Amino acid sequence: MHIVVLTKPVPDPAAAAERLGPDMRLDRAASPAVVNGNDEYALEAALKLVEAHGGEVTLLTMAPPSGADTMRKALAMGATRGVLVTDPALAGSCVRSTDEVLAAALRELTFDLVFSGFDTSDGTAGVVGAAIAARLGLPYLSNAARIEPDPAAGRVRVRRITPTGYDVLEAPMPALVVCTQVLGEPRYPSLKGIMSARSKEIASRSLADLGLDGGTVGGAAATTEVLDSRKPPPRGATTVVRGTAEEGAAAIVTLLASRRLI
Amino acid sequence: MPQFWVVGEPNADGSISKLSTEVATLASTLAAAAGGEATGIVVAATPERAAGELAAFLPRVIAVADPALAGHAWSVPAAEGVAAVLAAEGDTDGTVLLGAGPDGRDLAGTLAALTGRGVLANATAVAWDGRLVVEMGAFGGKLITSSGFTGTGGIVTVRPNMVTAEPLPVAGTVEPRAAAADAALPRVAVVEQVEEAGAAAPIEEARIIVSGGRGIGGPDGFELVRELAGQLGGAVGATRAAVDSGWIPYSQQIGQTGKIVKPNLYLALGISGAIQHKVGMQTAETIVAINRDPDAPIAEFADLLVVGDLFEVGRALMVALRERSG
Numbered sequence: 001m002h003i004v005v006l007t008k009p010v011p012d013p014a015a016a017a018e019r020l021g022p023d024m025r026l027d028r029a030a031s032p033a034v035v036n037g038n039d040e041y042a043l044e045a046a047l048k049l050v051e052a053h054g055g056e057v058t059l060l061t062m063a064p065p066s067g068a069d070t071m072r073k074a075l076a077m078g079a080t081r082g083v084l085v086t087d088p089a090l091a092g093s094c095v096r097s098t099d100e101v102l103a104a105a106l107r108e109l110t111f112d113l114v115f116s117g118f119d120t121s122d123g124t125a126g127v128v129g130a131a132i133a134a135r136l137g138l139p140y141l142s143n144a145a146r147i148e149p150d151p152a153a154g155r156v157r158v159r160r161i162t163p164t165g166y167d168v169l170e171a172p173m174p175a176l177v178v179c180t181q182v183l184g185e186p187r188y189p190s191l192k193g194i195m196s197a198r199s200k201e202i203a204s205r206s207l208a209d210l211g212l213d214g215g216t217v218g219g220a221a222a223t224t225e226v227l228d229s230r231k232p233p234p235r236g237a238t239t240v241v242r243g244t245a246e247e248g249a250a251a252i253v254t255l256l257a258s259r260r261l262i
Numbered sequence: 263m264p265q266f267w268v269v270g271e272p273n274a275d276g277s278i279s280k281l282s283t284e285v286a287t288l289a290s291t292l293a294a295a296a297g298g299e300a301t302g303i304v305v306a307a308t309p310e311r312a313a314g315e316l317a318a319f320l321p322r323v324i325a326v327a328d329p330a331l332a333g334h335a336w337s338v339p340a341a342e343g344v345a346a347v348l349a350a351e352g353d354t355d356g357t358v359l360l361g362a363g364p365d366g367r368d369l370a371g372t373l374a375a376l377t378g379r380g381v382l383a384n385a386t387a388v389a390w391d392g393r394l395v396v397e398m399g400a401f402g403g404k405l406i407t408s409s410g411f412t413g414t415g416g417i418v419t420v421r422p423n424m425v426t427a428e429p430l431p432v433a434g435t436v437e438p439r440a441a442a443a444d445a446a447l448p449r450v451a452v453v454e455q456v457e458e459a460g461a462a463a464p465i466e467e468a469r470i471i472v473s474g475g476r477g478i479g480g481p482d483g484f485e486l487v488r489e490l491a492g493q494l495g496g497a498v499g500a501t502r503a504a505v506d507s508g509w510i511p512y513s514q515q516i517g518q519t520g521k522i523v524k525p526n527l528y529l530a531l532g533i534s535g536a537i538q539h540k541v542g543m544q545t546a547e548t549i550v551a552i553n554r555d556p557d558a559p560i561a562e563f564a565d566l567l568v569v570g571d572l573f574e575v576g577r578a579l580m581v582a583l584r585e586r587s588g
Contacts, residue, residue, distance in 0.1 A: 011401065013401070013402055013518060013537060013538065013541070014537060014538075016404065016537055018400075018401035018404055018405070019405070020400075020405065020407075037518060037519055038519055041519075094380050094381075095374060095380065095381045095383075096374060096378065096379070096380055096381070099371075099374070099375060118519070121401075121402060121518055122400070122401055123383075123400075124383065124384055124399075124402075124522075125367070125381060125383035125384065125419075126367050126371075126383070127367055127368075127370050127371030127374060127381050127383060127419075128371065129371060130337070130338075130367075130368050130369075130370070130371025130372045130374075130375070131371040131372065131374045131375040132375070133338075133371075133372070133375075133447075134338070134341070134371070134372045134375035134376055134447055135375045137446070137447060137448065138448070139448045139449075139450050140335075140337070140338050140368070140372070140447075140450065141335070141450055142337070142364070142368050143364055145512075157453070160335070161364075161512070161513065162364075162455075163364075163464050163513070164274070164457050164458065165455070165456045165457045165458035166456050166458070167335070167452045167454070167455050167456070168452070168453050168454035168455075168456070169335055169450050169451065169452055169453070170450070170451050170453045171448065171450045171451065172448075180512065181502075181512065181515075181519045181520075182512045185506065222380075222412060223378075223379065223380025223381075223411060223412055223413060223416060224380040224381070224382055224409055224410070224411055224412065224416065225409060225410055225411075225412055226407050226408070226409050227395065227407075227408045227409060227410055228407065228408040229400070229405050229406065229407045229408070230405070230406050231404075231405065231406070232399075232403060232404075232405075232406050232544075232545070235544075235549075235563050235565070236565060238561055238562065238563070238564050238565065238566070238567055239565065239566045239567070240556060240561065240567045240569060241566065241567070241568045241569065242556070242569045242570070243570075244570075244578075245570055245571070245574035245575045245577070245578040246578045246582070248552065248568035248569075248570050248575040248578065248579075249568075249575055249578035249579040249581070249582040250582060251566060251568060252529075252550055252552075252566065252568060252575075252579055252582075253579070253582045253583065253586060255548070255550065255565065255566050256527065256548075256550075257586075259526075259527075259547075259548055261470065261494075261526060261527045261548060262494065262583065262586065
């Protein structure tokens with residue numbers, strides 16, 4: 001069982017230092033990078049399946065060269081190897097470029113399943129997985145709460161979360177699955193994992209390696225542009241009420257009534 | 263003439279989703295501002311009911327009946343159906359608007375690949391200012407950005423509750439279409455559909471959310487949250503800590519790895535307000551917190567913080583609400 005997990009380095013949400021530079025692109029120097037949180041759930045699900053069925057997990061990332069450092073952290077969790085697509089022309093890529101480039105990189109890899117995280121904490125679009133599946137003609141199974149591959153039959157079953165419960169989806173492999181956090185908490189890398197990650201292979205691929213042209217993908221061909229950014233308006237001051245439970249409750253009722261919420 | 267296309271999402275019972283009616287009203291507003299046209303597209307095995315309901319909000323709705331959709335996951339063949347309609351209508355540069363729910367985001371991704379259009383996701387406002395201007399939160403709402411498409415068209419997913427759906431004075435017309443026969447992308451079979459007991463109303467659409475965190479202490483504590491939500495006519499939310507502890511299903515989780523909500527009232531019980539949760543609810547109009555710790559981060563962005571035991575204050579609040587409603 002070969003699983004490719006799409007991972008993205010994102011500015012650490014906990015550091016809360018994200019900002020855009022004068023070019024309206026992420027100022028990567030301002031904020032430390034981490035593996036996107038939802039990608040770690042996808043990686044954990046992949047590692048568990050490979051432990052059960054045998055096989056390998058390959059990470060696929062599109063990022064600046066520093067993405068290799070973030071990828072080491074995911075390799076330390078237990079992935080076998082990484083592929084880093086990096087090219088100066090990719091700075092400022094839009095969603096369309098991202099899915100086109102990742103699809104091209106996947107065409108060079110052998111896999112039974114591709115996993116993506118539910119969304120990324122920086123862009124939060126969560127549409128790249130569906131677009132890649134369409135470009136590669138792969139069955140697309142999203143919002144997975146459980147993933148059950150049957151390697152012998154060459155099929156995979158997925159529980160897809162719905163507003164009222166779940167659907168059981170079934171498709172032939174290879175297929176692309178969008179993972180959710182319900183699949184289980186990501187493991188912490190062991191010391192052994194961290195040590196072994198240092199020597200794991202990270203293959204670097206440029207646009208030319210993938211047969212793509214920097215004039216048709218990447219920043220020069222972006223389909224979207226940021227026109228303006230601003231901080232959200234500050235919230236008003238906080239009223240703090242200490243006292244008896246009844247006094248607290250009365251303060252809440254007064255506020256809700258004044259704002260016509262009750 | 264600028265074209266605005268609304269992808270209508272049918273509910274399980276065949277009715278149109280509330281979010282689609284909001285998107286339809288948004289599209290009508292944009293079309294009026296841009297001197298363009300707004301048209302709905304509904305793709306389903308039996309689209310008639312959803313298309314008819316959507317036509318209350320749009321002058322023209324195209325209903326694509328694709329019987330082969332029955333028993334299959336919706337978003338991919340529906341995206342193919344939408345792409346086929348756009349091609350048949352000769353549209354190469356229009357704007358496709360749809361809801362930013364799980365099905366909408368799936369469809370947007372597939373449609374982006376099929377049509378090569380750009381995507382702006384999770385819009386909190388969309389305006390026409392000589393061009394389309396889409397407002398979105400970035401980095402979990404720490405920044406608000408205004409973006410546009412570099413060409414003239416694209417795909418925009420719109421968050422719930424950004425627009426109030428308003429029917430047109432005169433309902434539009436529905437044009438039935440047969441599905442194109444040549445589905446190129448693999449269809450995924452739905453082999454079983456499971457309804458889970460206690461499935462609640464979708465929290466993204468709720469106007470009032472009562473939410474519980476680690477301070478709730480256990481599954482039993484969520485009874486209080488549920489009762490308060492019931493009394494206020496709201497939905498139940500939770501932090502990741504409460505979900506990871508198994509006290510409440512993932513569907514109710516709000517925050518970084520859960521849902522983003524923008525209710526009129528967010529009542530937070532035993533929630534410290536860590537950044538991972540804050541990003542999911544910070545744009546609520548009114549935030550009220552009940553917390554034992556006056557120095558919890560939520561003290562910095564709540565409108566009202568009641569310092570105290572959440573069970574004592576919560577029960578007192580239920581009594582006070584009952585007295586008020588008499």
